[in-house]
């Protein structure tokens with residue numbers, strides 16, 4: 001009996017989060033037993049260069065010794081107190097130091113909780129019910145945010161999720177990404193009823209699709225003019241694409257609320273809701289919007305997050321950016337050498353690949369700019385590409401809808417191994433046929 005058979009007998013679908021299954025590429029998922037630096041090791045003892053990075057948290061690479069030491073020290077002092085701790089203040093201060101608009105910070109355990117709470121706060125603050133989200137964006141799995149969501153929902157080709165009451169879904173207006181006219185039209189159609197617009201600061205759950213220049217600023221301006229809040233979901237981009245996330249990298253817009261996760265937990269479960277002090281003071285016990293968590297601000301988890309942020313200096317971002325540039329360009333060149341049309345989708349050091357060309361796929365830019373355009377890509381070329389890379393010891397995200405995550409630990413040896421695997425993978429992509 002394989003580990004996957006054993007898992008499937010006791011865990012629905014054999015995984016504890018759908019994106020881990022290989023539904024988008026075929027085959028059985030790897031079962032990992034350890035990870036260090038840029039590499040992971042599976043249950044058969046085989047080592048892979050890793051470009052999943054725990055889906056984002058592993059900015060420094062896996063099991064950075066100083067992060068592990070911080071976790072061990074914190075664990076030795078106690079695993080959980082259910083009371084305020086100095087460590088959670090430190091993490092909140094580190095977040096605010098880097099992202100000035102994060103005037104107040106509430107720590108939670110998952111990105112899902114952060115975005116779910118952001119919507120509740122926005123509704124409490126504005127006294128309105130409706131929310132705008134963009135098709136293809138993923139904000140976790142709370143009821144109101146699963147419609148036309150990216151990530152695993154996109155990989156499984158689901159329009160949303162069963163189990164969401166129609167009345168809840170009706171509170172979410174889903175519109176096309178990078179479409180300002182659609183934002184204006186939604187506000188015009190529902191005057192005085194929209195509490196907030198939530199957007200991935202740069203979309204990275206339908207593959208990577210950066211916002212058009214000025215898009216975030218214009219959405220924030222429209223929302224504010226209409227008395228609504230602008231919520232920037234930086235769970236994935238925050239502290240990854242730069243020291244102050246996409247907000248710091250792009251500049252020119254002011255969110256009322258931001259959500260963070262992934263990197264701020266350094267591999268342990270920490271996420272956060274942050275933003276304007278007057279809006280954040282809606283949260284209980286300061287205000288009337290209830291939110292709570294037995295393990296919120298867990299002392300071991302915040303120690304991992306604070307250690308990670310302290311270590312994430314300019315040198316770290318320079319290394320991640322350089323490795324991302326090298327790998328993205330090498331993939332493009334390898335595919336071009338085999339005559340495979342591809343668009344390299346970038347948002348800072350995040351990247352993914354959309355197979356096809358504007359002519360073949362009807363893209364409005366050099367690559368897809370909306371979820372509909374993403375879905376028009378030649379995604380059928382990804383599974384053989386993925387498996388050829390895996391065979392050569394490179395662990396890619398098992399879905400064309402996910403970003404590739406590089407770390408500061410991706411040294412020359414790791415990058416060389418990726419580059420060496422590319423020619424065969426490009427040949428496999430070239431030989432692929434639809435269906």
Ligand SMILES: Cc1ncc(COP(=O)(O)O)c(C=O)c1O
Nearest residue numbers: 110111112138139140233235236
């Ligand atoms: C942009 C974004 N928001 C929210 C989430 C939800 O975070 P979590 O998986 O920690 O619930 C994710 C990833 O899962 C994400 O990428």
Ligand SMILES: N[C@H](C=O)CCC(=O)O
Nearest residue numbers: 017019055151205236402
């Ligand atoms: N794309 C997701 C988040 O960014 C991947 C994490 C998950 O849902 O397991």
